[in-house]
Amino acid sequence: MSDQPNNPLHGLTLEKILCDLVNHYGWDELYKMIEIRCFYNETSIKSILKF
Numbered sequence: 001m002s003d004q005p006n007n008p009l010h011g012l013t014l015e016k017i018l019c020d021l022v023n024h025y026g027w028d029e030l031y032k033m034i035e036i037r038c039f040y041n042e043t044s045i046k047s048i049l050k051f
Contacts, residue, residue: 015045015049018045018048027039027040027043036048036051038051
C-alpha cells in the first residue's frame, strides 16, 4: 500500500467512521441531517454497513 500523508481518512474503516458519528451526534441527529431510513428504523452499525 502506498503512503498517503495528505489523506486524513487513510487507515480508517467505514465502521470506525460510523461509530464516531453515532457517538458524536446520535441516531436522531444523524437522521435529521441525512434522511436515510436505517438511521431511524433499524439503528445499528450492522444495518448501516449493509445499506
